[in-house]
Amino acid sequence: MSVASYVKNIKDTVTSVFEGMTITFSHLVRRPMTIQYPDKIPVPIQETLPRRYRGILEVDMDICTGCLACERDCPITCITIGIEMDKETKQRNFTHFDIDICKCMYCGLCAEACPTGSIRHSQEFEGASYNPAGLVRHFVTQPAPLYKPKKGGETDPKLAEKVDTGLKYLDEFATPDGGAAAEEG
Amino acid sequence: MQAYIDQLIRDGYFAGMPKEVVYAVAMVLAAFIVLSVFVAPLAGVTSWLERRVWARMQSRVGPNRVGPQGILQWLADGIKNLLKEDLIPSAADAKLFSLAPYVVFVGFLCAFVVIPFGSQLIVADLNIGILYILAVTSLVVVGILMAGWSSNNKWSLLGGMRSAAQIVSYEIPAGLSILTIVFLAGTMSMQGIIKAQGWAPWDWFLFNNPFTFAAFFLYFTAALAEGNRTPFDIPEAESELVAGYVTEYSGMRFLFFFFAEWGNLYVIGAVATTLFLGGWQVPPVTSDPILLGVLQFVVFFLKAYLWVFIAMWVRATLPRVRVDQLMALCWKYMVPLSFLCLLGTICWMLVFPKGNQIFSVAMFVLGLLIVAYFFKRVVFQIRHARPELYFKPHI
Numbered sequence: 001m002s003v004a005s006y007v008k009n010i011k012d013t014v015t016s017v018f019e020g021m022t023i024t025f026s027h028l029v030r031r032p033m034t035i036q037y038p039d040k041i042p043v044p045i046q047e048t049l050p051r052r053y054r055g056i057l058e059v060d061m062d063i064c065t066g067c068l069a070c071e072r073d074c075p076i077t078c079i080t081i082g083i084e085m086d087k088e089t090k091q092r093n094f095t096h097f098d099i100d101i102c103k104c105m106y107c108g109l110c111a112e113a114c115p116t117g118s119i120r121h122s123q124e125f126e127g128a129s130y131n132p133a134g135l136v137r138h139f140v141t142q143p144a145p146l147y148k149p150k151k152g153g154e155t156d157p158k159l160a161e162k163v164d165t166g167l168k169y170l171d172e173f174a175t176p177d178g179g180a181a182a183e184e185g
Numbered sequence: 186m187q188a189y190i191d192q193l194i195r196d197g198y199f200a201g202m203p204k205e206v207v208y209a210v211a212m213v214l215a216a217f218i219v220l221s222v223f224v225a226p227l228a229g230v231t232s233w234l235e236r237r238v239w240a241r242m243q244s245r246v247g248p249n250r251v252g253p254q255g256i257l258q259w260l261a262d263g264i265k266n267l268l269k270e271d272l273i274p275s276a277a278d279a280k281l282f283s284l285a286p287y288v289v290f291v292g293f294l295c296a297f298v299v300i301p302f303g304s305q306l307i308v309a310d311l312n313i314g315i316l317y318i319l320a321v322t323s324l325v326v327v328g329i330l331m332a333g334w335s336s337n338n339k340w341s342l343l344g345g346m347r348s349a350a351q352i353v354s355y356e357i358p359a360g361l362s363i364l365t366i367v368f369l370a371g372t373m374s375m376q377g378i379i380k381a382q383g384w385a386p387w388d389w390f391l392f393n394n395p396f397t398f399a400a401f402f403l404y405f406t407a408a409l410a411e412g413n414r415t416p417f418d419i420p421e422a423e424s425e426l427v428a429g430y431v432t433e434y435s436g437m438r439f440l441f442f443f444f445a446e447w448g449n450l451y452v453i454g455a456v457a458t459t460l461f462l463g464g465w466q467v468p469p470v471t472s473d474p475i476l477l478g479v480l481q482f483v484v485f486f487l488k489a490y491l492w493v494f495i496a497m498w499v500r501a502t503l504p505r506v507r508v509d510q511l512m513a514l515c516w517k518y519m520v521p522l523s524f525l526c527l528l529g530t531i532c533w534m535l536v537f538p539k540g541n542q543i544f545s546v547a548m549f550v551l552g553l554l555i556v557a558y559f560f561k562r563v564v565f566q567i568r569h570a571r572p573e574l575y576f577k578p579h580i
């Protein structure tokens with residue numbers, strides 16, 4: 001080791017430590033990133049989360065077609081859907097639609113596969129429960145009819161709004177390049 | 186301290202009691218008072234403050250729930266650890282294992298005997314004060330080795346060995362930089378060293394000449410390494426050794442190691458203040474002995490605590506060095522440099538036997554310029570990152 005490199009090492013040590021210390025000191029006057037989570041803040045914490053946050057799944061049963069795409073796509077079968085035909089009216093009804101959020105890994109594959117965007121991630125993340133059974137979300141309480149998409153667009157204004165929400169969600173979240181392209185474009 | 190007890194004995198307070206017994210009781214009482222009134226809260230509050238300071242430096246908040254702004258966190262931690270089960274591994278050497286934390290603790294606590302908090306406020310002004318500090322703090326090595334060996338665990342042993350190697354190595358630069366001051370002051374007594382300096386910064390040994398200026402930083406670095414502080418905390422490197430020599434400890438014994446570590450920070454600051462920063466010297470503003478004593482204590486405490494803060498700040502800044510880098514830093518750089526400082530100071534004393542006031546003032550101005558440049562860089566860093574500013578210390 002030459003004398004020049006020896007002196008240079010000392011100089012480098014001193015200057016780099018000095019520079020590092022200025023950076024950490026400047027952090028002392030920055031606002032911490034941490035949110036005091038269980039405390040009250042002006043808006044509910046869920047509303048401050050990013051739009052594409054993958055929270056607990058929710059299903060809008062009014063626009064679910066019962067295609068079972070989500071059930072088939074889920075890698076760990078958290079979703080179980082039951083459908084039966086009413087013998088008299090020839091109407092197919094949901095008997096149950098359960099999502100076991102205990103098992104769910106929030107991969108989002110189900111939301112991507114859904115044709116109407118009825119199954120989607122919410123901003124909700126607080127799922128604490130005293131037993132695992134409490135973590136199974138039941139979306140069907142009594143037999144409900146399946147949604148049938150109408151040719152030429154939805155006519156019922158209430159449903160139309162829901163369909164729009166679903167499709168918008170699909171656009172932002174479930175398309176392969178997601179909302180990023182939409183945001184930039 | 187002794188003079189005060191002698192006075193009490195002469196006044197007939199302890200009539201009929203042998204002098205030795207009175208001394209022994211007084212000693213135990215003094216140790217107890219120092220420990221419970223000063224050292225324990227100090228180490229505790231330091232542990233809380235350290236966590237808060239790191240947190241802010243890492244854009245976090247830190248413990249802020251126990252008491253106002255979390256200031257009682259250390260009490261909660263202490264009580265929690267007291268209530269925890271004190272496990273001794275079945276394969277461990279039980280006697281050594283349970284003794285080790287106390288050896289570490291005694292090693293650090295003994296240093297408080299000679300720390301001068303004021304011109305009157307010192308337990309014992311030994312004439313070999315600084316040598317005594319070097320000696321008793323080395324006792325910590327024994328404790329750490331005991332802990333490492335007796336745990337019967339490969340990580341503990343490695344941690345203990347590393348720690349011993351590190352402390353023994355870094356004692357050399359630390360001792361040599363202390364020696365420069367001993368030469369300048371002509372005494373090893375802590376009070377003597379302080380009395381050889383003045384209250385004005387240019388009368389401090391720090392600005393006496395360029396060599397003591399360098400020696401100060403060498404001392405501080407070496408002391409950090411001796412105290413097993415980041416960036417020199419390889420004995421307890423979590424990523425390699427779980428927790429090093431404390432791996433097998435639990436409950437109160439575990440706490441004792443950290444108690445010693447945080448208390449030791451203050452000892453480092455206090456020794457640095459005594460040797461280089463003029464200790465308790467205050468401008469002659471009052472002659473009231475009590476007021477003067479309080480003022481001296483405050484000045485000394487603040488100076489020492491500044492270095493505690495800097496140690497926290499270094500810990501939040503620098504990554505842990507590797508073992509070989511640690512040894513290279515010590516033997517290739519710090520030992521030669523501290524010898525250089527020693528020789529330089531000796532030559533300086535030959536050239537300027539009375540010191541050089543003008544040069545000291547110039548050194549002081551240089552120090553101020555460095556601080557000014559530092560803040561310029563801090564402002565640059567803030568501008569550069571354009572963060573959301575928040576100046577309040579609490580949140």
Ligand code: SF4
Nearest residue numbers: 074104105107108110
């Ligand atoms: S997010 Fe993934 S794991 Fe969860 S239900 Fe949907 S497909 Fe299954």
Ligand code: SF4
Nearest residue numbers: 064065067068070114
């Ligand atoms: S939620 Fe979507 S994917 Fe699942 S059954 Fe209903 S429409 Fe099909």
